[in-house]
Amino acid sequence: MAQVELPRLTEGYLGPQAKFYSYGLTTLSHPEPVIHSDTNQVEIVIGTTEKTRFTTKLLGVDPKGECNQFVLTQVQGSEFHFTIAVPRTGFFKFQIYALPNSEAGPNMINVYNYLLNIQKVDRYVEAFPKQYPLWKQEGCFLYEPLMLMKGIKEPSVKFRMLVPKAVDVQLKVHEDWIKMDQVEPDIYEAYVDFSAGYPAGAKVKLNVKSGRSHKFDTLLEYTI
Template sequence: MSAGAVQLPKITEGFLGPQAKFQAYGLNLVSHSQPIIYMQEDQPEVEIILGTKSEIRITVKLVSYERKKECTEYCLVRCIGNNFLFLIRPPLPGFYKCQIYALPKDEAGPQLLGVYNYLIHFPGNFEDRPFPKQYPMWRDGCYLEEPLSLPRGIKDPMVRFKVVVPKANDVQVKVGEEWNPLQETEPDTFEGFVDFNTGYAPGSKAKLNARFVGNNYHTLLEYSL
């Protein structure tokens, strides 16, 4: 179906596009300059890139328009340099509102403000593959190369992990109660193979943990097994 044949849903005036603080926060659109994105039927995912000029906190919300349901687990936030990358993998056909929130790190307050809103049309229907849960510290310059997702009940003994975690002294993957250290192969880049063939209880999590200062580990990503 062509973009011209798609009937747009009713959206509140002023919702789409840049919001009040977009320019004030020094943000710029790197990949998609228009607020409406039409994905192709054979396109399972789309990546939106947002540029920044200063240190800033970012989060995102993905909402199914037809189902009125938040599905942010289908958006992976990654960072490369001053760019934030939002990899979106819609679970079902339809329209999705992608709402980006931000706040400069030198501004007080926990409440991030809406800075840009997209409307994404997804006509396809692919395998349901949510991304791992991302904790706030993950969005502080980290990048996940693999695995982008893990299937439920996985029993693979050789799952490769590769992540960039700036300023980390140690990165480990905890599967159930088992800790698996990753090796720092270059500055800030950690990788290695993790065994998922060992017995872990139903409903367990695989957690990517990092140690920065001291002995405490912080959870950055969480996969449902």
């Protein structure tokens, strides 16, 4: 690949930051902090050695601006999976923040910074569903759909998710409630008919009732 000129960054910005190794974190998918990608969807996986909270920021370089709606954070055991899907080419800064559950304090610390060079758009992208704090804390995983198209009118869209510790899992599509069926341990599925059309801006929410709560908590929220 021809040499690519990288944007100017602060010295020490790229790669692991001060607490990355002491927090027991490892790069499982991309050990180098600069990622040149010929697709506009990239999955970055970080390994943990203890229960850890994460948050992220995705920043466009030119034009500048936050693009956090294009990041999906999921948990598989001791691994955090960050799926990034952006609608355009260019450079993006991906900043990862973390705090082990064993450490007190509300503020997570910047532990790793990537620079993404997206060279080609090869798939259609909408914003990922909004992820509420419980989604990450409970170790949930979204198999499908990763995103919903604006104005969707498909007659049978499959929803499949891993939701630990749940006693009742339901989708609320605008004003309609649809119960999800448990098909395997902690895995729930449902099919949603969008063919009649829902109003622009309608929400599709994943609502979960756990054994410790008598009310539903929202874990995910799509906008269609």
